[in-house]
Amino acid sequence: xxxxxxxxxxxxxxxxxxxxxxxxxxxxxxxxxxxxxxxxxxxxxxxxxxxxxxxxxxxxxxxxxxxxxxxxxxxxxxxxxxxxxxxxxxxxxxxxxxxxxxxxxxxxxxxxxxxxxxxxxxxxxxxxxxxxxxxxxxxxxxxxxxxxxxxxxxxxxxxxxxxxxxxxxxxxxxxxxxxxxxxxxxxxxxxxxxxxxxxxxxxxxxxxxxxxxxxxxxxxxxxxxxxxxxxxxxxxxxxxxxxxxxxxxxxxxxxxxxxxxxxxxxxxxxxxxxxxxxxxxxxxxxxxxxxxxxxxxxxxxx
Amino acid sequence: xxxxxxxxxxxxxxxxxxxxxxxxxxxxxxxxxxxxxxxxxxxxxxxxxxxxxxxxxxxxxxxxxxxxxxxxxxxxxxxxxxxxxxxxxxxxxxxxxxxxxxxxxxxxxxxxxxxxxxxxxxxxxxxxxxxxxxxxxxxxxxxxxxxxxxxxxxxxxxxxxxxxxxxxxxxxxxxxxxxxxxxxxxxxxxxxxxxxxxxxxxxxxxxxxxxxxxxxxxxxxxxxxxxxxxxxxxxxxxxxxxxxxxxxxxxxxxxxxxxxxxxxxxxxxxxxxxxxxxxxxxxxxxxxxxxxxxxxxxxxxxxxxxxxxxxxxxxxxxxxxxxxxxxxxxxxxxxxxxxxxxxxxxxxxxxxxxxxxxxxxxxx
Numbered sequence: 001x002x003x004x005x006x007x008x009x010x011x012x013x014x015x016x017x018x019x020x021x022x023x024x025x026x027x028x029x030x031x032x033x034x035x036x037x038x039x040x041x042x043x044x045x046x047x048x049x050x051x052x053x054x055x056x057x058x059x060x061x062x063x064x065x066x067x068x069x070x071x072x073x074x075x076x077x078x079x080x081x082x083x084x085x086x087x088x089x090x091x092x093x094x095x096x097x098x099x100x101x102x103x104x105x106x107x108x109x110x111x112x113x114x115x116x117x118x119x120x121x122x123x124x125x126x127x128x129x130x131x132x133x134x135x136x137x138x139x140x141x142x143x144x145x146x147x148x149x150x151x152x153x154x155x156x157x158x159x160x161x162x163x164x165x166x167x168x169x170x171x172x173x174x175x176x177x178x179x180x181x182x183x184x185x186x187x188x189x190x191x192x193x194x195x196x197x198x199x200x201x202x203x204x205x206x207x208x209x210x211x212x213x214x215x216x217x218x219x220x221x222x223x224x225x226x227x228x229x230x231x232x233x234x235x236x237x238x239x240x241x242x243x244x245x246x247x248x249x250x251x252x253x254x255x256x257x258x259x260x261x262x263x264x265x266x267x268x269x270x271x272x273x274x275x276x277x278x279x280x281x282x283x284x285x286x287x288x289x290x291x292x293x294x295x296x297x298x299x300x301x302x
Numbered sequence: 303x304x305x306x307x308x309x310x311x312x313x314x315x316x317x318x319x320x321x322x323x324x325x326x327x328x329x330x331x332x333x334x335x336x337x338x339x340x341x342x343x344x345x346x347x348x349x350x351x352x353x354x355x356x357x358x359x360x361x362x363x364x365x366x367x368x369x370x371x372x373x374x375x376x377x378x379x380x381x382x383x384x385x386x387x388x389x390x391x392x393x394x395x396x397x398x399x400x401x402x403x404x405x406x407x408x409x410x411x412x413x414x415x416x417x418x419x420x421x422x423x424x425x426x427x428x429x430x431x432x433x434x435x436x437x438x439x440x441x442x443x444x445x446x447x448x449x450x451x452x453x454x455x456x457x458x459x460x461x462x463x464x465x466x467x468x469x470x471x472x473x474x475x476x477x478x479x480x481x482x483x484x485x486x487x488x489x490x491x492x493x494x495x496x497x498x499x500x501x502x503x504x505x506x507x508x509x510x511x512x513x514x515x516x517x518x519x520x521x522x523x524x525x526x527x528x529x530x531x532x533x534x535x536x537x538x539x540x541x542x543x544x545x546x547x548x549x550x551x552x553x554x555x556x557x558x559x560x561x562x563x564x565x566x567x568x569x570x571x572x573x574x575x576x577x578x579x580x581x582x583x584x585x586x587x588x589x590x591x592x593x594x595x596x597x598x599x600x601x602x603x604x605x606x607x608x609x610x611x612x613x614x615x616x617x618x619x620x621x622x623x624x625x626x627x628x629x630x631x632x633x634x635x636x637x638x639x640x641x642x643x644x645x646x647x648x649x650x651x652x653x654x655x656x657x658x659x660x661x662x663x664x665x666x
Contacts, residue, residue: 186406192361194421194472195394204420205409212411 026288033284039277047097050090057087058244067260077262080252085262088244089270095245096274099160100225104218106164111171112214118172119179120202130176133169141166145228149237156229156245159238163228167221174217178210212289220282223275230271246271306378307334308512309358309397309480314372316353316362316536325583327353329536329591330372332610335480340503340513342527342544344520344559348580350536351516355482357382359397360389376480394421398478400502402485404465408457414441414468415453421475440471444501463494470502477509484516499526520563524548529623532556535581535591538610542624552613552624552631554598561640574640590629594652598630598642601650 027034051058062082070077076085118129136144145159145166152158182188182205191201232238233247241248246267253264316328328350335341343351356362358374360381374381376397381389401407408417418440419433428436434453441449444467457465466486473481486502487495503526506513515527523530524544531541532555540553551557558576578595581587590596593603602608606629613624613631636643 185409186401186403187409189361190399190401190407190469190472191409191420193359193393193399195390195392195424196420197390197424200420200424204412204416208411209409 026284029288030284032280033288036277036280036284039273040281043093043274043277044097046090047093050087051094054084054087054090057084058091059083059088059242067256067263069260070262076266077260079249079263080256080260085249085266088249089246089267091244092246092249092267093270093274095156095239095243096226096229096271097222099156099229100222100278102160103164103167103225103229104221106160107167107221108171108214108218110164111168111173112175112210114168115172115175115177116179116202116206116210119176119183120198120206126176129172133172136166136169142228142231146232146235146237149232154237154240156233156239156243159229159232162232163225166228167225170221171214171217174213175210178213179206182206182209216282216285216289219285220279223278223282226271226278227275307375308337308339308377309333309335309514310373310375311354311358312373312375314354314357314374315370316350316357316367317370318363318367320366320584323584324586326585326587327367327536327583328357329587329607331533331536331538333531333538333541335512335514337479338507338510338512340506340515340526340528342523342530343514343516343533344518344523344530345533346518346580348535348583349533351533352484354533355399355484355514355516358482359393359399360384360386361393391425394478395425395476396478397480397482398473398476400466400469400473400481400483400486403489404462404469405457405489407469408465410457413454413456414460417457418453418468418472418475421472425476436475440475441468443474443505444468444471446471461494462490463498466490466494466498467501470498470505474505474509474511478511480512480514481506482514482516485518486515487522488517488519495522520559532559535587536583537587537591537607537627539592539628540624540626541610542613546624550624550634551637552626553628554596554630554632555592556626557632557637557640558595560637590627597649598628598632598636599649600630601653602629603650604653 023037027037060083062078065074065078065082067080068074068078068082074084074086076089079085079088114129118126139147145162148162148165149159152162188201188205191205196204229238230245230247230250233245234251235247236251239245239248241252249267250264250271253260253267256263311331311333314328314331314333318325318327331350331354333341333343333354343354345351353362353367356367357369358376358381362368369382372382376392381392384392408414415434415437418437419428419430422428422433422436437453438449441452446452446464446467452460457468460468466489470486481502483502487498490498499522502513505511513526515523517523527544529541529543530547532539532547532553534555540547540551540556542550547556548560551560555576558574561574562576564573576595581591581594587607589605590599590603590607593599596603608627608629610625610627613626633643642649
């Protein structure tokens with residue numbers, strides 16, 4: 001009788017562990033989780049304190065030190081105008097993480113609000129909103145983001161907006177699907193029987209049950225968002241030189257691939273590991289909270 | 303029962319629109335519950351018990367379910383067609399409900415305390431601290447130890463019986479005048495069932511709350527209900543006081559139900575199940591829905607549903623409030639024999655015009 005099967009995160013008993021104890025339990029669950037937490041912590045730490053320690057080094061050109069290989073003075077070497085690559089990669093971490101956070105924080109609340117609205121009201125509101133999301137799903141996400149970014153004009157801000165615009169429909173769909181199943185759950189009926197209003201039920205029962213799933217999706221999406229921003233910047237649609245954005249840096253390094261391998265390799269590797277870290281984190285959280293969500297939530301996308 | 307009943311369901315007809323067609327869930331149910339009375343609603347799955355109770359709460363699943371006709375009077379006022387705002391004031395405060403499965407009727411991610419206070423805050427302007435004190439009192443009232451601490455726990459930390467106690471505490475929080483309990487003990491362990499039932503009965507008695515108890519368990523009904531209504535395929539077949547119904551059933555379906563319950567002192571006696579299966583509710587009812595399974599059926603049963611009529615108080619003399627919907631009621635001797643004993647009586651064959659489906663449901 002006690003072994004009630006968890007149908008979704010909503011049904012999963014919330015982990016009693018909280019804060020650091022929760023993190024520790026998550027890390028111990030699988031070595032991939034440990035790896036994910038390690039990578040994400042390092043990147044976050046670098047983004048937070050790195051630029052403070054390295055000061056303005058990221059944008060200080062030194063023409064005496066052009067295209068030097070990795071050394072004790074320049075851990076990742078220098079670029080074509082003698083800037084320290086390590087300082088630039090670290091500065092890039094801050095840009096990437098901030099952009100990803102902005103994208104997810106724009107897309108998730110907006111998408112969830114519309115999704116919950118569609119699922120709760122139903123009828124033509126649902127129909128209109130869902131056809132609107134279909135419109136977005138009709139194009140490959142990256143192509144659509146590129147098109148929007150190009151229309152708005154090349155800049156980091158515009159890229160962030162473009163990617164957020166492409167991401168919100170996923171959250172709308174996710175929230176709506178959760179609301180549709182929650183709506184049929186008996187505790188919602190029980191709340192109605194108690195005289196709760198629809199608004200009260202949405203606030204108390206729907207939002208709180210949708211939240212964990214959305215949080216997982218956000219962590220997985222952070223990786224995708226970083227990749228999208230870098231890719232768009234690489235194409236020249238995003239951050240413009242001399243901004244130390246990873247994609248922008250890699251675009252500048254293309255010409256030096258044969259003479260200075262480190263120029264392209266280090267930003268590329270950092271990007272790869274960061275995205276890997278966030279994707280692993282998303283997958284790990286999803287499996288940890290409820291393995292059955294595998295079909296509901298998507299992993300890496302772009 | 304004297305004066306106006308608290309709840310009066312009159313000729314209630316509920317239909318569901320489904321892609322497969324119209325489902326005839328409730329086909330004209332009449333039912334009274336007096337203030338403070340305990341009424342049992344018995345019937346098998348799909349007989350319309352739960353739908354009737356949801357209709358009373360104004361909570362038929364929309365847009366599929368609708369009250370096609372009939373009236374539901376609560377305290378003399380018709381609740382059908384009341385605006386949602388007024389219904390909401392009624393729910394929880396005047397009419398409350400306990401569901402079958404306490405696992406799913408509590409939200410797994412919200413603390414017990416918050417769920418118990420939810421009903422208080424839906425109806426009263428009440429501060430957080432006050433609501434908490436009240437919630438703890440309520441839990442104590444339903445026999446939950448360390449109530450104060452339990453408020454911060456989650457439903458999965460409670461056993462099934464404890465959860466149902468919480469549900470009862472919530473349902474009775476505002477001292478409603480009517481409590482509808484829909485199979486409140488079915489999902490519980492047998493050892494817990496009696497305790498929870500006793501609690502439910504004791505609390506409703508103390509509060510003067512009328513109880514409409516929905517169950518398929520005649521044993522529970524015998525113990526708790528003052529009056530019983532027997533439902534089948536969306537109709538009320540028979541209604542009587544509990545003692546009267548058990549002593550002097552008139553409807554063949556009631557007789558069949560009573561005969562299919564094992565009794566502890568009847569060991570070795572063969573159980574007699576009711577042959578056949580309930581009708582498909584997608585078909586519009588023609589005649590009595592029990593006719594294809596009934597050994598007492600006469601020709602009229604195939605074509606007209608008899609109204610629920612007062613039973614002539616012959617036997618026992620307590621025919622007050624005893625009504626049955628039957629063309630050919632069962633006699634006292636036949637109840638014991640569980641078969642028509644009149645010489646030369648054969649169940650009427652389906653009329654020639656009847657559907658093949660009806661004919662095939664003939665008892666073997």
